[in-house]
Amino acid sequence: MREGLSYETAVDVAGYSAESTEEIPSPMQPLVQRALPQQLYTRVYFDLETTGFGLADITQIAAVHDTEEFSIHVEPKAPINVSATKVTGITYDGTTMFKNGKPVSCYPLEHALSQFQIFLHKFNNPILFAHNCEKFDSVILCRAMQSVPNLKLEESFCGFCDTLHLLKTIVPHQQSYSQEALVDKILNEKYAAHDALEDSRYLQKLVNSLENDVDPHYLSCTFNVQYVFHVLGQKTQSQENLMSLQPLVRGKCISENMAKKIANSGLCLHHLRLAFDRGGHDGIKNLFSEKSNGKARVTNRSKIISSVSQYIEGYHRIPSS
Template structure:
């Protein structure tokens, strides 16, 4: 068969195949347009949920109507692992556009709205986009950013620290409620104001254009603890509290030197997002708004912390769960503090290991593990200078009464890091 290069095809057969598919796609688009003009329902696709290793504490009491639901309204600066339509994701438009340019099998352009699920990789992600062609329907893997091997540029160029600040703090216990607004320490960007309705003008906080009274973060936390101290033997219940709210709360508590007050007052935490994933494993989304719509057929203002905790209280009272479900969803204050300190070490030490990540000596995950163990570039370099087996000894050392090594005992990683620093010191 002769090679036919018009419109970029190398054979007439492929060109005719493309023309046939284009006609089918055109007719389908007309049908979809008619459906959109006369339809009144929409569908959302199920997202791929990452499995989580959860740590539980059996001595934490099971929550009931007397436990405290707590919510923090913060300046949005994080993603939530729910459906692909929800949350925030770092995207390089050029890479995404190239990925959506055409199906890998039939070459017909892809559409973002045909995404069926998402796999998060730190700040990067893979989208699985189904081809619109009814005769093809191939699920294409589309990255949202550039990569070098298995390393995402987005993950290596930005630190993983949270920069959210509390703007509203609310809690509910039975029929008693607590709510206060906090003057943020950082400016509220316009896009965040559009979402939350909060904005600062001339040092005054406004909510949807209405002036509201605010407290400093230290006074707000004092008031919060005064509310908590009225109750005994309780846990704090929050949605997605394990991965987000605890870090924001502990950041504020640390700035005011109040972390000991938390550990003395609070028995532990329960993350309702983990609880609902355990009790209702087949839902398409586990955002609190979606759960309220699915389980209670109700909607609410998710960007008002008081409305948020009241709805969460209703959801918790609605669900029935076992002691095992409870244990999988709870964690202690000490665990939350350990994770918070671990994240701080990573934020502090990660930039020093950037050169090792860029040269593919270690992965981003291994760099975080090294940073979380309290080591940085200077520690590794010093260990290598003192002893040619210093890296091996440092990475594989064990703490007292612990069966795990400090970093790793994988020979390939040990050899790679040791070779890097040996060559660095020789030059």
């Protein structure tokens, strides 16, 4: 049910609409993280503080390499989440930024990224090392980079290394893999965590203390900027899909979790309508149960398939104004 009519003559003669020929996208596939090639790199340890969790705005960028250090606070466009303030101590009233109640200078994002770029230009083939950066720091930084494309910051470094994956490999069986816990366990030190500069300093210190084990393994935990841009593209598409499915959630046709599952498979409400137009209940069933990596694209559960089919059928019965 994914393909509509595709032969041009039939379309021309019968006068089918564009929807008749539109192809429903195939299942969204997990992206493959590919390691950077073997060559001589410079390790730059970095960290971000943000307005919250998820796709948040940056409030601080910091980085270190050996004794070279960089730190800058950034004016966020979004308000800072109360939970984030409890962790970082950063607040912003729209004109002044405070760190633990003391005012600090802050700058527009474009200026902050350009200064970061100048810092990175000091080094040959820099890789940005950060803890849990595949899921967080790399995504936040690349999203910020997309908002100032003329800067071309992605040309100033080779990629990222996620030290969370790295340290799970070389120091297995730890109770916690938070950076703070690892510094305490391995270095027997405590520090002011959740300040980007201090986090960067101690990440460098932590990795350097394990140097003999790091060298053979770190490249396997690297990935390039284009991988992150693709991740962001999928996140954006999934969010747009999810927004379109909210009427089904509000109508108690499906749960929010099921809506996310549908959205993450690459489907929006429009695609469900196309499938129903072409095959009714069976169209939805075939679409949801289509195999993807050995599993149903969405679900095989007849109750959910029937519920969605009934919703789409009812949608078609609503008279146009």
